[in-house]
Amino acid sequence: MLTCAHVVARGGEEPVGVSFAHGGEQDVPARVVAHGGWDGRETDPGDLAVLELDRPVPWRPAEFAAPSDAYGDPPRRLLAYGFPKRHDEGTLAEYRATAPQLIAGEWVQLEAWAAHGQPLAPGFSGAAVTLADSGRVVGMVSAAARSPEIRNGRMLPAQVMARYWPRLGELIPTPEYDRADKERLRHLVEAAQGRGPRGHGHEGRCDTADPPGPGGGGSRAVLECGPERLYLDAVGPLGPPLPPLGFGSLWDAAWYLLSEVPDPAAVARFAVRLADFVDDMRTRAELRAWPAPARARRADPAPPAPPAVARDAVRWSPILVEIAPSGSGDGHFLVEVCAYTGRHRRVVGQRRLPVDRVRAYALERIDEAYRELEPGARELIAFVLPRRWLNADVAQWQRSADDDSPLGSFAPLVVMDLERRRSGGLQHKLRQKWRYLDERPAPRLHRIDCWAVGQDQVKLTVGLRRDADMVGFAAPPRADGVRRLFQAGLNAAVPVMVWPRTGCRGEHRCGGSADCRGSTFLDRLTEHLAGLPARELPSYVHALRETAYASEAREPHWAYDLALLWEDPESLPDPVGHLHDPVG
Known part of the structure; x- marks a missing residue:
């Protein structure tokens, strides 16, 4: 009553x-x-x-x-x-x-x-x-x-x-959602706040009741998963504004989205965004799946795929990890993990984190992103990194708390340059380059030995743009001279770049001597990867890494620290629906 x-x-x-x-x-x-x-x-x-x-x-x-x-x-x-x-x-x-x-x-x-x-x-x-x-x-x-x-x-x-x-x-x-859907969402929101009737979801909850600390600081997680913030993420910048009095709880925001906002997909985006702040894995998975996988796909269909490009291999199903500076200069980074199924992208997590929490968060969300892939999908883990992080040891990261094996041995793993991914002009050039590569049996490999650090950067950019499909570096991009040449390859829209993460720093002119580790690396690279189709290089590099990590030789395998930058805009598109994602 x-x-x-x-x-x-x-x-x-x-x-x-x-x-x-x-x-x-x-x-x-x-x-x-x-x-x-x-x-x-x-x-x-x-x-x-x-x-x-x-x-x-x-x-x-x-x-x-x-x-x-x-x-x-x-x-x-x-x-x-x-x-x-x-x-x-x-x-x-x-x-x-x-x-x-x-x-x-x-x-x-x-x-x-x-x-x-x-x-x-x-x-x-x-x-x-x-x-x-x-x-x-x-x-x-x-x-x-x-x-x-x-x-x-x-x-x-x-x-x-x-x-x-x-x-x-x-x-x-309410539009689209029946009584059972709303009851399930209510229980999940209560579990996220630690008040749910279930036996899970109580630890590490998204507790929006705690006020900011002295001086206006407070808990970053509390601020990010507050109902107003989650509501704005769900409706996007062009959606309905916050109600004048805000929301008293997470359920207030969820119910407002159900009953007052015309877009029925907004509350599903709210559930996905809320999931990212819940520690309990079961509750997190159920929030992402709400109302149900099949219904969610009907409410938020994937955009139509473009005309297929002729290729021998099955299309990749990437798990994309983007790590970008927060812009506030306080040592925090924006970390986003999403899974692609065809051209449809589903965000698994997006958080603003201090640098010392980036690795653990990314690895946890990568593992969860696998739930979004079809059983027969060809997984590809792709890290989009700031330019100064491209030499990071992401392929060597311990896969999980229970598995000490390197992430690069678990699945094909590549890195991409954040600045280049955000450049419309370079993405256009990359698409042109891949169209050219699809018509060729193998990419053209351009060697940059460690003694070549004195090359003119602009001339190298122009030359690589015209004549190179793949660049191999003898030294990692740590010394200033190598970094300039590395940037030339990025600006030339070279789709594939390979280098050793450690070894010769490129600060001397070894003249390609027999004992130069960089020259040896490039020789082995030519021997093992030259002549292979560019689209399949992540798989071949993965196989090399497995061999290197399993090697029992006294000396490290030449490919133990091999880094692969590989970027195909068609495999990792920014779909039209991205602006409507929880973090769009």
């Missing part, structure tokens, strides 16, 4: 007697089991009480209308059945909603349907406001005008009532 909190306020903890109109059950004992938080003043929000009867009754439960059904042009006629003085048998009042705009974020104004008839008065509080043509409930009378000359009142809309008693939301029709 639903009524206004002020109707039962004097009862305190005492049982309440409930009588039903038209005879039948009278004075059925009930107790208040939920309360909207009303404080006693007429203008206080949360004027809702939920009663539980002590026995079943034979009356049909109320049926609710969709939130928008209370309004229209012409206006919808609304009925309320109340018990004012001298109307012991009850009476009907005819009203209409003035506008869908909420007063103080809480009420809808009601105005009399006609200048005569029964006005709202004491005795109508808690009465259901129903559509005259269907009897479905759109809200509850909460107040009437004090003066009899003013024939208006206030209604607590059903969707606002559901803020205070979330289970009610399961009964209110």
Whole structure:
């Protein structure tokens, strides 16, 4: 039973007697089991009480209308059945909603349907406001005008009532999602906050109740997973703005997306974004899968694939890890992990993290991204890194807390340059280069030995743009001279670049002597990779890494520290739907 909190306020903890109109059950004992938080003043929000009867009754439960059904042009006629003085048998009042705009974020104004008839008065509080043509409930009378000359009142809309008693939301029709979907989402949101009825999701919860610390600092995770932040991520920059009073909880934001935002996919994006802040893996997986994988695909279909390019190999299904500076200069990075299935990209996680937490977070989300891949998919782990991080040992990262083997031995792994990925011109040149490579049996390898560090960077860029499909470096991009040549390869839109992460620094002119590790590396590179199709190079390099990591020789295998920059925009597109992703 639903009524206004002020109707039962004097009862305190005492049982309440409930009588039903038209005879039948009278004075059925009930107790208040939920309360909207009303404080006693007429203008206080949360004027809702939920009663539980002590026995079943034979009356049909109320049926609710969709939130928008209370309004229209012409206006919808609304009925309320109340018990004012001298109307012991009850009476009907005819009203209409003035506008869908909420007063103080809480009420809808009601105005009399006609200048005569029964006005709202004491005795109508808690009465259901129903559509005259269907009897479905759109809200509850909460107040009437004090003066009899003013024939208006206030209604607590059903969707606002559901803020205070979330289970009610399961009964209110919403686009795309049925009662079971909403019940499941409610349980998952409660689990994310550590209040859920389930046996998981309580540790490391997304606790939005903790205030920022002294000086306005506070917990970064609390700020990022607050309901307002998650709402804005879900609707995107062009979506509906925040309601004036914000949200009191994560469920408030989720329910607002379900009941007030026209885009039905927004609440699914909210669930995916919330999942990233939940420590419990099971709860995280269920939030990402909500409402269900098949339904989610229907609500957010993949954009059509472009005309296929002739190729012998099966298309890659990449797991993309993008690590970018946060821009605030405080040692934090924006880390995003997503999985591609065809041209459809699904974000698995996106967080702003200090540098010492990047590795653990990325590895955990990479493992979860595999759940998005089809069983027969060819996985490819691709790290998009700032230019100064391209020589990072990501292929050597321990795969997980329970597996000490290198990540590069688990799956094909490549790196890409963040700046180049964000350049429209270089991405266009890369597409042209791959179209050319698809028509050739093997890429042209250009060697840059360690003694060649004095080359002119601009001339090398122009030359590589014209004549090179693949560049092999004898030295890692650590010394200034090698970094300049490395940048020339990036600016030339060379699709494939290979180098040893350690060894000769390129700071001397060894002249290609027999004991030069860089020259030996390039010789072996030519021997093992020259003549192979460019699209398959991640697989061949993966096989080399497996051999190197398993080698029991006294000296390290020549490919032990091999780094591969490989970039195909067609395999890793920025889909049209990216702007609608949780972090778009």
